[in-house]
Amino acid sequence: MEFKYNQRTSELLDQIQRFMQEHIYPIEKEIYEFTHNPDNLWVVPPQIEELKAKAHSMGLWNLFLPHEYEPYSPGLTNLEYAPLAEAMGRVGWASEVFNCSAPDTGNMEVLARYGTEEHKKQWLEPLLAGKIRSSYLMTEPQVASSDATNVETSIVREGDEFVINGRKWWSSCVFDPRNKIYILMGKTDPDASRHTQQSMILIPAGTEGVKIVRPLKVMNDLHSPHGHAELKLTNVRVPVDNLLLGEGRGFEIAQGRLGPGRIHHCMRLVGAADRALEIMCRRVEDRVAFGKKLSEQSSIRQDIAKSRCDIEQARLLTLWAADRLDKEGNVAAKDAIGMIKIVIPRMVQEVADRAMQVHGGMGICQDTPLPEIWTYGRLVRFADGPDEVHMSQLAKLTIKQVMES
Numbered sequence: 007m008e009f010k011y012n013q014r015t016s017e018l019l020d021q022i023q024r025f026m027q028e029h030i031y032p033i034e035k036e037i038y039e040f041t042h043n044p045d046n047l048w049v050v051p052p053q054i055e056e057l058k059a060k061a062h063s064m065g066l067w068n069l070f071l072p073h074e075y076e077p078y079s080p081g082l083t084n085l086e087y088a089p090l091a092e093a094m095g096r097v098g099w100a101s102e103v104f105n106c107s108a109p110d111t112g113n114m115e116v117l118a119r120y121g122t123e124e125h126k127k128q129w130l131e132p133l134l135a136g137k138i139r140s141s142y143l144m145t146e147p148q149v150a151s152s153d154a155t156n157v158e159t160s161i162v163r164e165g166d167e168f169v170i171n172g173r174k175w176w177s178s179c180v181f182d183p184r185n186k187i188y189i190l191m192g193k194t195d196p197d198a199s200r201h202t203q204q205s206m207i208l209i210p211a212g213t214e215g216v217k218i219v220r221p222l223k224v225m226n227d228l229h230s231p232h233g234h235a236e237l238k239l240t241n242v243r244v245p246v247d248n249l250l251l252g253e254g255r256g257f258e259i260a261q262g263r264l265g266p267g268r269i270h271h272c273m274r275l276v277g278a279a280d281r282a283l284e285i286m287c288r289r290v291e292d293r294v295a296f297g298k299k300l301s302e303q304s305s306i307r308q309d310i311a312k313s314r315c316d317i318e319q320a321r322l323l324t325l326w327a328a329d330r331l332d333k334e335g336n337v338a339a340k341d342a343i344g345m346i347k348i349v350i351p352r353m354v355q356e357v358a359d360r361a362m363q364v365h366g367g368m369g370i371c372q373d374t375p376l377p378e379i380w381t382y383g384r385l386v387r388f389a390d391g392p393d394e395v396h397m398s399q400l401a402k403l404t405i406k407q408v409m410e411s
């Protein structure tokens with residue numbers, strides 16, 4: 007594995023870092039205040055669209071989409087994208103400015119890989135242009151959805167239409183006023199074999215029968231403007247052409263979608279942890295207690311050293327997983343993807359926690375991004391599958407690899 011970034015990656019990284027310095031960090035506080043003002047609930051800060059136009063014109067756009075999706079892709083590998091996503095991950099909302107944010111990235115990949123020409127024209131192209139947003143509806147409140155075979159939402163064919171009934175929650179981005187399309191996973195044949203009961207179908211936002219029950223808060227934060235919704239779907243009708251890939255192929259699509267989604271979260275999380283460490287270092291050089299700078303206390307130095315080691319290890323593991331994904335594909339690299347999904351969110355929580363601690367009371371209020379960084383680590387320990395499920399699958403795979411060696 008090559009440890010040095012190639013020329014293209016280095017140039018793009020330099021451009022993104024400069025973009026962050028010039029346009030993102032200076033308005034971080036302003037965006038926080040806007041999105042946390044109740045008068046602006048579900049309103050997109052106007053600066054976001056302005057910055058998107060700027061990033062787009064500079065070619066810093068859709069960098070997440072791997073080269074195999076050309077002509078839609080700008081042509082990078084996952085390994086080349088990793089440091090760029092890391093740079094974006096230093097500020098929670100920055101990836102959207104480069105059209106590289108979840109859940110759209112995963113949804114775009116699904117449409118690019120499994121959509122028909124019509125789906126691509128209608129939904130993929132506006133998503134790639136950053137004109138609309140999207141949601142992914144898999145998790146359900148009444149069943150343990152970490153086992154996706156449990157989902158109960160029914161998709162029943164009636165003539166030229168499918169009729170959908172069920173409940174969903176944690177549907178991220180539903181509240182975003184620009185959202186136009188949902189990808190839903192449900193069951194077309196509950197009597198088929200365990201992994202061929204499910205299908206995925208496209209539901210345009212605003213379709214009759216889709217009711218938003220309530221927004222869900224993440225650690226008491228609504229995550230406006232995109233939010234996370236609980237939804238009830240009652241006799242929702244869509245044309246049969248809205249089905250992706252074919253009946254019974256939903257599980258197959260889910261596997262394809264979640265691998266890249268997980269790795270993108272991990273890449274951004276490494277950047278978030280690195281930012282936390284930087285904030286921590288600046289604080290301890292600046293603060294004096296009991297006659298000494300905090301940076302002179304040995305326990306604080308240990309915390310900084312541990313954090314540095316944790317981040318560097320996590321970064322290397324993520325680059326290795328990205329390289330495996332590029333060279334071996336989603337299925338063969340699933341052990342590597344499982345490893346980063348287990349390691350990185352916890353690492354972020356620990357680093358952010360240490361950084362919060364050195365700030366005293368300031369560490370848990372809105373004056374630094376540290377609580378948001380901690381929360382990002384915490385939530386990814388559920389999103390795209392909880393830790394335990396990844397550990398269970400990794401252990402099974404490891405035993406199998408040993409037994410076959």
Ligand SMILES: Cc1cc2nc3c(=O)[nH]c(=O)nc-3n(C[C@H](O)[C@H](O)[C@H](O)COP(=O)(O)OP(=O)(O)OC[C@H]3O[C@@H](n4cnc5c(N)ncnc54)[C@H](O)[C@@H]3O)c2cc1C
Pocket residue numbers: 109141142143144145146149150151152153175176177178179224234385388389390391392393394395398
């Ligand atoms: C902020 C956020 C955003 C999200 N966005 C989306 C989205 O856009 N679309 C979407 O569909 N979903 C989304 N999710 C949902 C997420 O993917 C699920 O919460 C996750 O898959 C777990 O499913 P569950 O909540 O039903 O937990 P359950 O399946 O009920 O699991 C609960 C707990 O049981 C334990 N457990 C489960 N299986 C095992 C096992 N094999 N061994 C040991 N312990 C186990 C784990 O501790 C687990 O956390 C989001 C979640 C969050 C928090």
